Amino acid sequence: MAAPSGGAPSGRTGRPPLTEERRAEIRLEIARAAVRLFVTQGVTATTGEQIGQAVGVSARTVWRYFPNKESCVRPLFSVGITVVAACLRQWHPGQPLEALFERELASEESLLTGPDRAATAALVRLTRTEPALRAVWLQTYDEAEPAFARALAERAGLPADDLRPAIQAAMFNAALRAAVEHHAWRATADGSTGPAEVQGELTAALRSALAVVREGLG
Incomplete structure (x- = not known):
């Protein structure tokens, strides 16, 4: 079906995808936040929502990068x-x-x-x-x-x-x-x-x- 006359061109819209370098930076930011929370209040008491909030991202974003809260610290190890x-x-x-x-x-x-x-x-x-x-x-x-x-x-x-x-x-x-x-x-x-x-x-x-x-x- 043809696009409506005068309409916006088809294709992807929104923010451009993150570069690999920026993804690595976000992973490291999440790792640092997780460590601070783990050390100050314990691993059990720390949630994905708190880790995300400390970095300024949603818990959904945290889980996009890591399968669980403990694995958030991997970038500091590796x-x-x-x-x-x-x-x-x-x-x-x-x-x-x-x-x-x-x-x-x-x-x-x-x-x-x-x-x-x-x-x-x-x-x-x-x-x-x-x-x-x-x-x-x-x-x-x-x-x-x-x-x-x-x-x-x-x-x-x-x-x-x-x-x-x-x-x-x-x-x-x-x-x-x-x-x-x-x-x-x-x-x-x-x-x-x-x-x-x-x-x-x-x-x-x-x-x-x-x-x-x-x-x-x-």
Whole structure:
């Protein structure tokens, strides 16, 4: 059927679709809001409506990005995976593992240690008592391992499914998780530790973990 004479042209109307970058920003905003609410009032007492309200979106929007409230925190857990994999690809023979990550560890804006380091530490502490959050935390590391294995295989010129980089990735992944958890378990939860001190402690823990695992990955 022809469009009415003088009518508006047919086609999609309304706001243009969000870019992938903007979607990632919204996911991170939701994650930060969820953490703040989880820490201040507990996971059980927090609702999707409250998380959305803290970000300025509807609960429906929250559920469009995440299947449940616990999974809202995933972006804070997984934000550094791409950075770590890229670093591993650039690892030169004979280069100390700690030196490989030195720039990332030293930067205040690093995806590994800032600017959400305090929120992440608080979140990791919650995984001790919140099984659903613990599941998200462990699943994130489980999903990171193949990315690290691919990077290590590429670095060594080995097939992506070779066993050696898979084992190396498992060792490296476990070291990172142990370091972050060690830092989180020991960090003060009352806010008395300043941001610079928090970053210094996390950086030291990561450096120690990388040094310990270096020989197995050399």
